[in-house]
Amino acid sequence: MADKYRSIRGMADILPGEAKLWQRVEAAARRVFELYGFREIRVPLLEPTELFARSIGETTDIVEKEMYTFSVGTSGPYTLRPEATAGVVRSYIQHRLHLDPAARKLYTLGPMFRHERPQKGRYRQFHQVNAEMFGYPGPRADGELIVMLMSLLGELEVPDARLHLNTLGCPECRPDFKEELARFLKARAKELCKDCRRRAKSNPLRVFDCKKETCQAILKGAPTVLDMMCPGCRDHFEGVKSILEKAGIGYRLDPYLVRGLDYYTRTAFEVKTDMLGAQDALGGGGRYDLLVKELGGPSTPAVGFALGVERLILLLKKAVKEEAPGLSVYLALLGDDAWDAGFELARGLRREGIDCEVPLDARSLKSQLRYADKLGARYVFILGEEELSRGAGTLKEMATGLQEDVRVEDLVDFIKKRL
RNA sequence: GUGGGUGUAGCUCAGCAGGUUAGAGCACUUGGUUGUGGCCCAAGAGGUCGGGGGUUCGAGUCCCCUCACUCACCCCA
Incomplete structure (x- = not known):
């Protein structure tokens, strides 16, 4: 019990009895992604801190307090990647992949690091399966990406997963919506909880995350992006929905769905489950048409998603028995x-x-x-x-x-x- | 960062109102078969009772501190 050395908090060993299941998940991801023409890209675990601050957003929780950041001698600061997209986009730009038609659909698998307090389904080193699509502005890209995600979950026979869908608007309409929402929240501020009052000022979209019933009741009357989107966003969103419907993929329209990272535009989605307690997000993603340019590349639309492998495994373990050695x-x-x-x-x-x-x-x-x-x-x-x-x-x-x-x-x- | 729960063998747990050498099941090793697995039987090995301090004649058991694990808040994969 009093071991001399133990693994660092939040960093788990994957033991032989479990590793087979990991291999199955990873193999299924590779197989499915390659069926859709995605190709693997592998990027470093360490990137300049600045890259994440710029892409994820200076004021997000991840950047403000969850990153493993350090310098060695005079070089740095470096940060262990808290998510994969920033590094993939950096690589895409650095190697001029926009000039290579065969490098528009990319996937990657691997560990991510966030210094959060661990709990069920949340670790400080955790793994994601990641897919990104560059250069496709239209809804077909979003549609195909989501279809691919859902078919991977289907292939793995994930017992409980529902798709939540929303749109976050674009630089055209999001400001109007934000303004309208801010007005609404300000008017009802007295009735909201203290957390929501704080969020109403710092990041209004987050108030929709509040779990308090009183707040949710008030929010029922709040304006949603769905009401206020510009024609371009509306067409795009309708396009995505119709592709999902044609593909027979059920989804729930969730105007309260907000992504945690700043770089998302238009389509946002999340796959949730009821079987994992508080950590109910199995994966999520969306469109980020502004990020490539923001990071210094040519203006390039993009969509992507990340799936949490540990959460997937937790779920699969409920259905599958541990494999005996052979x-x-x-x-x-x-x-x-x-x-x-x-x-x-x-x-x-x-x-x-x-x-x-x-x-x-x-x-x-x-x-x-x-x-x-x-x-x-x-x-x-x-x-x-x-x-x-x-x-x-x-x-x-x-x-x-x-x-x-x-x-x-x-x-x-x-x-x-x-x- | 803030709360709650739990820490006794590799694992799952007993340990009665503090009292002599700390237990069980499973797992492990060996034997029961000069060279034949699973089942059964037997033996063996394995524990500073998370750590430190205190109360007491005496602490796994009571008190304090600490650490770890875990669940939840926050946020997210």
């Missing part, structure tokens, strides 16, 4: 000569792509078989001095207990046929 062949070897022969045999099996293990310490046959059983071995090939002298060992099928003699030189072919 092994095709275990070579039970007795004596040095048998071990030498077995070691060669194992190399032969592995050359054929058959996974197998040999004992690495001298143990009784009984304990070797017990071990093979624990590893989930399908077959055990028993080879001792006596078998060796006649050139054939005993092949045992663990599930049935049936045994038969197999010549050493025939083993590889024999097993190949059986598997």
Whole structure:
């Protein structure tokens, strides 16, 4: 209990029993994304602090108090990425990827870092699956991206996930809406809770996040973006909705949906679940048409999303049982000569792509078989001095207990046929 | 940063109003079968009772502090 060293708070080990599930999630993401023509991009975990401050927003919680920032000697400050989009956009600009038509749809997977107080479904090092699309201004991009996201969740058989959809407007109409909303909130300020009064001033859109019933009741009468969007945003939003409807994807119109990062415009969406307690956002994303230019690139529209892998895994664990280990062949070897022969045999099996293990310490046959059983071995090939002298060992099928003699030189072919 | 809950073996937990060498189940090792797994039986190994201080003749048990884990607020993946 009083371990000398423990993992840092909020940073979890992924143990072998769980790693298979992670691999499944990652493999499914890669497979689905590549079906849609997305290509992988890998960017550093460390970026200049300035990049995140600019893109995520100086006044967001992430930038104000959650980033792991440090300098080494005279270089820095650097920040461990709290999300993936900023780095991908930086790379997109730096390598002039707008000139490469094959680099408009990008995905990336990996760890993110935020110094928050950990709780269920929230860690300081956590993982996201990320997809971004550059250069497509129209609603088809948003539509296809969401369809892809939902089909990934479907492929993984995520038990409970609903899509929430909203639009945040654009530089044309958002200011009008914000102004209107500010007016509304100011008029009703006395009835709102203190948090909401604070938010009403700092970031009015956030008041919609308030969970207090009294505030929600007041907000029922608040103006929404949906009422106030400009024709361009309206067309775009209608376009996105119609694509989702044609694709048979259900969604909930959620005018209160606000994204936490500053760079979003127009489409915003989030996938929520009821099965994870307070951390109900499985993933989210939206359109960010201004960010590329903001970060110094050519004006380029973009849409993207991030999925929280830990949350996905938590959800999948409710449905799936932990996978037992498995092994095709275990070579039970007795004596040095048998071990030498077995070691060669194992190399032969592995050359054929058959996974197998040999004992690495001298143990009784009984304990070797017990071990093979624990590893989930399908077959055990028993080879001792006596078998060796006649050139054939005993092949045992663990599930049935049936045994038969197999010549050493025939083993590889024999097993190949059986598997 | 703010609250609540919990800390006894690798895991899940007992431990009766403070009283002698701290327990169980599972897991692990070995044996019961001169060389045959799972089931069963037996034995063994494994604990500074999160840490520190205090009260007491005596503390896993009571008090204080601290740390860790966890859930929630905030915010988000």
